[in-house]
Amino acid sequence: MRQTFLAVLSLSAMAALLTGCGGDMVLLNSKGPVAEGQSNLMMIAIYLMLLVVIPSVIMALWFGWKYRASNKDAEYKPTWAHSTTIEIIVWGIPVIIIGILAWLTWWGSHKYDPYRPLESDKAPLTVQVIAEQFKWVFIYPEQNIATVNELRFPEKTPLSLRITSNFTMNSFFIPALSGQIYAMAGMQTHLNMLADETGVFRGFSSNYSGYGFSQMHFKAHSVTEAQFANWVESVKTGNGISVNPEAIQKGILDQTEFATLRDGNRSTHQIEAMIANAETPEEKAAAEALTPYPTKPHPVTYYSSVEPKLFESVINKYMSNYHGADHSAPAAGHANAAHENVEHATASGEE
Structure with missing residues (x-):
């Protein structure tokens, strides 16, 4: 139980770091039209995908609770095999979402093409x-x-x-x-x-x-x-x-x-290794003549x-x-x- 709790806590902390919570949320705090448009496209895509993810998570938890072994009132259908309504929902909604995402991708790729000059009354x-x-x-x-x-x-x-x-x-x-x-x-x-x-x-x-x-x-x-x-x-x-x-x-x-x-020619560790592994005086002198990469910008x-x-x-x-x-x-x-x-x-x- 303790290991499970630590694993969940670690994953939650990692998710918080990746989403920028409490840190640099620059991707969601853009200061220009190009970055803002790309950020909006990213959020729209996330919202559309959540239309599938959230109901799926809720239903997974609900099904597990409803059809648990201790629930004697749950409907039992051992011969059930097909439902047209369910097929339409589980296939139709994702297809529609994928179609919308495909259109957004095509539109955004042209709208925010890095080679496309920006519209402005000022010369670039x-x-x-x-x-x-x-x-x-x-x-x-x-x-x-x-x-x-x-x-x-x-x-x-x-x-x-x-x-x-x-x-x-x-x-x-x-x-x-x-x-x-x-x-x-x-x-x-x-x-x-x-x-x-x-x-x-x-x-x-x-x-x-x-x-x-x-x-x-x-x-x-x-x-x-x-x-x-x-x-x-x-x-x-x-x-x-x-x-x-x-x-x-x-x-x-x-x-x-x-x-x-x-x-700089090599990292400090690389130069030290080259000097230590030199087989001839010439190789050692050549390695000693190398300068290390800077450690500061x-x-x-x-x-x-x-x-x-x-x-x-x-x-x-x-x-x-x-x-x-x-x-x-x-x-x-x-x-x-x-x-x-x-x-x-x-x-x-x-x-």
């Missing part, structure tokens, strides 16, 4: 997102600035994200504003979102990508248009710390600086300018065999052509 803000090794790099091509592990944008303004990866596949996710979308090397995915109000929202990678995966999170700041313009101007003039004193201000984000963002960093087409170069270097051409170090003409091909492929995906 374009941000290029690069999933670097256990950190996020955000490039603002129109403002010619960049950040690491911080995303800022004005409220009630559509945000158009262009997302890729400079190492393994990752997943970009700001639960309060939109669903997740993958970041893949050599490819470009799109995500459109909007914040209805100002605030700071949690962003992270929702796809396990290695030992330093737990450090791959950032803050998304929704601010007023005046605050955003002031922040952009501060970063461009090398004074971004006036807005965020905890940030690090740097100059240009070029290929040389971008390469320094790739920090990369600090927020601002860049006052960005090398032109840095985002496109990250995509192109993973397309060295694209149409038989070498894009690992493209000339200007080849880089532009490759960029046009990437944009064309993306546009075709949107259509």
Whole structure:
């Protein structure tokens, strides 16, 4: 009896944690139209399924009580085999619910397609997102600035994200504003979102990508248009710390600086194991030369300018065999052509 009680208590606690009771209920407290629509679809689906689950649970308990061995008044029909009414109910209601869920899935998939631009009287803000090794790099091509592990944008303004990866596949996710979308090397995915109000929202990678995966999170700041313009101007003039004193201000984000963002080769435990298992002095020296992954997230960093087409170069270097051409170090003409091909492929995906 005690073990049964503990098992039920453990399952109840786990269910409370999974549903967000007493914790972060961000999926049910969305701050943007996309996340709100997805949350509503999720709740509608749950309510529809409860139309089957709740009556089934109630009837299971009721049948067990009514037809218990001690109830001598229960109706006994040993030759009963079929009821058309029951067949219609147990098959008809689920079929109707599944049909409604299928329509909602089709409608929601088109309505909240991450590639679909949001309707607004304001022009969208374009941000290029690069999933670097256990950190996020955000490039603002129109403002010619960049950040690491911080995303800022004005409220009630559509945000158009262009997302890729400079190492393994990752997943970009700001639960309060939109669903997740993958970041893949050599490819470009799109995500459109909007914040209805100002605030700071949690962003992270929702796809396990290695030992330093737990450090791959950032803050998304929704601010007023005046605050955003002031922040952009501060970063461009090398004074971004006036807005965020905890940030690090740097100059240009070029290929040389971008390469320094790739920090760490192995986890500390992996390096120690490699040193211990080295069979030759050369292997041991090579293992000792490795640097461990950081145990804390990369600090927020601002860049006052960005090398032109840095985002496109990250995509192109993973397309060295694209149409038989070498894009690992493209000339200007080849880089532009490759960029046009990437944009064309993306546009075709949107259509």
